[in-house]
Amino acid sequence: MNNERRERLRSVISALNDALDAVNDLRDEEMDAFDALPENFQESERGMSMQDAADSMEDAGDRISEAIDSLEDAIT
DSSP: OOHHHHHHHHHHHHHHHHHHHHHHHHHHHHHHHHHHSOHHHHTSHHHHHHHHHHHHHHHHHHHHHHHHHHHHHHHO
């Protein structure tokens, strides 16, 4: 791989790191909002939806991390 493509991949990795930070921040906000709910609301449809959203964001963050690792491997 030439230096130009390596540099372009580094830019993609940087953007993915920014996206990962944003997803993790949003996941944390959603979990904080869920945790602030009274227990009976946590067990409601809305509470379960909030939990599902946080779980989905966790999965997305894991996949973004895997993509970053794969791209870093491609550079070396």
